[in-house]
Amino acid sequence: MKWSYGVVVWLVLAAGCSGGESGPTTAEWVRKAGLSKWLDAPVTAARTERGIYNITDKGVYIFQYDVETPAVAAEPNVVIEGAIRPAAGVDKAVFVTHGWGDKAAKDWPEQMAEAIAARVDPNEWMCGCFGWSGGSVVITSVHAARYARDIGGPRLAAAVLKLSDSVRHVHLIGHSAGSWVIDAAAKRIVKERPGVEVHLTFLDAYVPSQWDPDELGAIAGEPNRPAAVWAEHYYTRDITYNVTQQDLKHAHNVDITAIDPLFAEHEFPYRWYQATLTGVYDRWDEKGETVYKMANGLEYGFARGREAGEEHWRQSKQLPCGEKTVILGKYVK
Numbered sequence: 001m002k003w004s005y006g007v008v009v010w011l012v013l014a015a016g017c018s019g020g021e022s023g024p025t026t027a028e029w030v031r032k033a034g035l036s037k038w039l040d041a042p043v044t045a046a047r048t049e050r051g052i053y054n055i056t057d058k059g060v061y062i063f064q065y066d067v068e069t070p071a072v073a074a075e076p077n078v079v080i081e082g083a084i085r086p087a088a089g090v091d092k093a094v095f096v097t098h099g100w101g102d103k104a105a106k107d108w109p110e111q112m113a114e115a116i117a118a119r120v121d122p123n124e125w126m127c128g129c130f131g132w133s134g135g136s137v138v139i140t141s142v143h144a145a146r147y148a149r150d151i152g153g154p155r156l157a158a159a160v161l162k163l164s165d166s167v168r169h170v171h172l173i174g175h176s177a178g179s180w181v182i183d184a185a186a187k188r189i190v191k192e193r194p195g196v197e198v199h200l201t202f203l204d205a206y207v208p209s210q211w212d213p214d215e216l217g218a219i220a221g222e223p224n225r226p227a228a229v230w231a232e233h234y235y236t237r238d239i240t241y242n243v244t245q246q247d248l249k250h251a252h253n254v255d256i257t258a259i260d261p262l263f264a265e266h267e268f269p270y271r272w273y274q275a276t277l278t279g280v281y282d283r284w285d286e287k288g289e290t291v292y293k294m295a296n297g298l299e300y301g302f303a304r305g306r307e308a309g310e311e312h313w314r315q316s317k318q319l320p321c322g323e324k325t326v327i328l329g330k331y332v333k
Contacts, residue, residue, distance in 0.1 A: 053128030060134035074154035099176025104131030154183020177204035200231035217250030276301025
């Protein structure tokens with residue numbers, strides 16, 4: 001694959017220097033070089049032995065973003081591997097995704113999806129994870145966020161919509177740059193299937209310094225049919241500073257810095273969220289630590305989702321967004 005990257009870089013430069021509006025595009029040069037499979041990289045949907053839906057974006061940043069361009073790459077070929085579509089009665093879905101430099105399969109997003117699946121009725125819920133490592137394993141976090149917003153999110157939405165015609169509630173969970181994946185996916189889902197209820201869980205959402213944080217969770221819907229969306233944002237004040245600790249205008253913001261068992265870090269929010277549904281931390285140096293999740297008499301984390309029950313979800317939708325941040329502490333009741 002390394003040699004392919006080298007060829008593409010050369011082709012990009014060659015096409016850029018060739019000049020002339022009538023000349024071949026970079027994508028055409030790449031196809032002539034026999035690299036069409038990289039431009040046509042699909043999104044695949046498979047099901048693991050444990051019943052988790054594993055959606056994988058096979059795209060790679062340099063091919064999908066720099067050569068094919070987002071306008072084309074955002075409309076992928078979705079390949080469903082086998083007879084895995086959920087039954088008609090499955091009308092709710094939850095998908096978990098990662099951030100910059102990370103992956104989903106056999107990693108924490110798949111583990112979280114498995115933990116959620118263990119808590120819900122399989123006759124009602126479709127649980128899965130979304131991997132986009134070809135767009136996340138890039139030079140900078142800004143590149144990852146750009147791919148997430150412009151390509152990764154629309155590709156996740158395309159796969160979810162193709163997997164099921166009956167889903168009416170979608171919960172998307174994203175860490176860091178993955179927040180732009182779930183935001184873009186939600187916008188595409190609401191646009192193409194009006195009436196779908198959306199729950200967004202941002203975990204230490206990453207907002208590049210020149211980007212507008214108010215874009216996250218800003219889902220308008222149609223003029224005569226407002227989108228049914230509720231979002232929450234759990235973050236720590238860590239070494240990443242302001243780019244991952246902003247209060248989001250369209251989310252119910254919760255600062256969980258004080259409950260990190262060791263010291264505040266960027267990855268803690270997803271470990272904490274999973275601990276709120278399993279009751280324990282998984283990482284070796286956090287095992288045995290208390291999982292704090294109460295503030296102002298309300299339980300946070302997994303309890304705020306529809307997966308925890310209809311009454312929990314009803315309460316969540318009444319919580320304000322963009323107002324005073326809730327502070328979770330080790331002794332807050």
